[in-house]
Amino acid sequence: MTDGEPNTTGVFDSVSNSTRVEILRALADAHGDSPTDPWLAYSELREVVGIRDNGNFNYHLDQLGGLVVKGSPGYRLSRIGMSVVSAISSGVFDTEWAWGPIDAPGHCRRCDDPLQLRYEGGILWLSCGIDEHSVPLSIPPSLLESHPEGSETEIVERIAFLENQWGSLTRRGICSECQGYVEGRIETVPEEPEHYHYHGRCRRCGFHHGIPVGMFLASHPAVTSFYYERGVDVLTTPFWTLEFCAPGRETVLSTDPLRLGVGANLDGETLSLTLDRDGTVVSTAIAGASAEEPYNG
Numbered sequence: 001m002t003d004g005e006p007n008t009t010g011v012f013d014s015v016s017n018s019t020r021v022e023i024l025r026a027l028a029d030a031h032g033d034s035p036t037d038p039w040l041a042y043s044e045l046r047e048v049v050g051i052r053d054n055g056n057f058n059y060h061l062d063q064l065g066g067l068v069v070k071g072s073p074g075y076r077l078s079r080i081g082m083s084v085v086s087a088i089s090s091g092v093f094d095t096e097w098a099w100g101p102i103d104a105p106g107h108c109r110r111c112d113d114p115l116q117l118r119y120e121g122g123i124l125w126l127s128c129g130i131d132e133h134s135v136p137l138s139i140p141p142s143l144l145e146s147h148p149e150g151s152e153t154e155i156v157e158r159i160a161f162l163e164n165q166w167g168s169l170t171r172r173g174i175c176s177e178c179q180g181y182v183e184g185r186i187e188t189v190p191e192e193p194e195h196y197h198y199h200g201r202c203r204r205c206g207f208h209h210g211i212p213v214g215m216f217l218a219s220h221p222a223v224t225s226f227y228y229e230r231g232v233d234v235l236t237t238p239f240w241t242l243e244f245c246a247p248g249r250e251t252v253l254s255t256d257p258l259r260l261g262v263g264a265n266l267d268g269e270t271l272s273l274t275l276d277r278d279g280t281v282v283s284t285a286i287a288g289a290s291a292e293e294p295y296n297g
Contacts, residue, residue, distance in 0.1 A: 014067055015084060019060045022049045024067060027077045028085040039073035091141030095122055099144045102152050106241040108133050115240070117159070119144055124159070126240060135240070137163060138176065157236040164235045168219035170200055170209045171279065180204025186213065186258060186277050195248040196260060198279050214245035214262050217273060222284045223264060226271040 015021055026048040031038035040048070051057040061068065067081035077085065091097055100118035108115055108128035118125050119141060127134035139159050147155050166176045173182050184200025189210075198216040200209040217223055218239060227234035239245040244264040253259040258277040263270050270287040 010065065011067070011080070011084060014064050015088070017060065017063070019049065019051065019056075020064055021088065023060060023064060024077065024081055024085050024088075027068065027075060028082065028089075031077055031082070037073075038076045039071065040076070041074040045075055089142060091145065092122065094141065097141050097145075099124075099141065102155070104156060104240075105238055109240070109246055117156070138166060139163075156238060160238040161236050163239055164215075164218050166209075167211055167215050167217075167239075170198065170211060171216055171219065173200075175202035175205060175207055175209070177207045178202060178205040182209060184209065184279065186260065186275070186279055189247070192248070196250055196252075197247070212245060212247045213250040213260060213275070214242070214264075215239050216279060217262055217275070217281065218242070218245055220273070220281055222271065222273060222281065226264060226286065227266060230266050230269075232266065 015024070023045065026045055027038070027040060029048075030040045046052075046054075046057050049057070051060075061075070064081070067078055067084055069076050069078045069081075087093070098118075098120045101116040102118075104115040104117045104126060106115055107113060108130075110133045111128055111130065113128040113130075115126055115128055117137075118127065119139070124137040124139040124144070125134045126137055137159065139162055143158055143162070144155065147158075169176045170182055170184070173184075174180075175182050180202045181204065182200040182202050184198055186196055187199045189195045189197050196213055198209070198211045198213060201207070202209070218234060224234055227237075234242070242264075243249060244262055249262065251261040251263075253261045253274060259282075260275050262273045262275070264273075265271075272285045272287070273281050274283045275281050
């Protein structure tokens with residue numbers, strides 16, 4: 001194990017050439033067709049890629065380094081090579097790709113107008129049409145492009161799941177971008193000091209995660225079970241349609257030490273959660289219950 005920044009410069013150099021990308025894609029297709037025997041013989045791989053010159057082809061193979069494994073049967077992708085192909089296939093590097101718009105459930109929290117989802121400039125936007133009201137979502141093109149037409153409801157559910165997963169990972173101290181360690185706490189929102197959010201920073205990639213308190217708790221076991229027992233899968237429910245996930249829905253119970261209260265309402269019942277400065281849920285209660293039951297999350 002080594003400390004410090006990973007050495008990824010070589011990987012970017014390796015995939016800077018279209019021929020090398022085609023080699024990786026050919027090997028990825030071979031793995032997809034036969035995962036138990038993903039090897040391609042040298043001649044077969046060269047034919048698939050369409051390179052006649054052996055010297056030119058050998059040069060590009062050599063440049064792929066640890067992304068490709070050479071063996072007696074031929075060539076196959078390494079685990080790192082598979083990760084590179086997956087990243088390329090996700091479409092996150094295609095700055096020109098666009099998608100939508102499609103109608104989204106719910107209404108804009110700022111003007112109450114209907115919402116739509118559209119992807120442009122590398123971001124999926126949840127918008128009522130007013131740029132200042134738009135919310136950026138971290139959803140890759142691969143999720144949007146791979147679904148057939150007419151499955152908008154299914155797409156929205158998967159978008160909701162990925163966004164809720166982001167909150168779940170952050171709550172567990174895991175960066176959704178690089179899976180590094182996230183250290184954070186409950187802080188006031190710089191633009192709206194009367195509101196709170198969970199702010200975390202990844203020690204590895206430096207990504208900052210700012211999540212409304214309710215959304216931060218959406219995947220907490222107390223929340224998921226409360227909704228599940230009442231017939232709702234909260235993990236596939238768009239967070240923007242859940243009132244307790246809206247910014248500013250938290251209640252300050254005390255400031256020293258900091259205690260925030262969040263309430264989720266469904267079918268006339270309310271789940272109340274109390275969390276501390278670190279974002280730990282210290283107690284939960286359902287309206288009508290005889291007492292609060294401590295829960296360390």
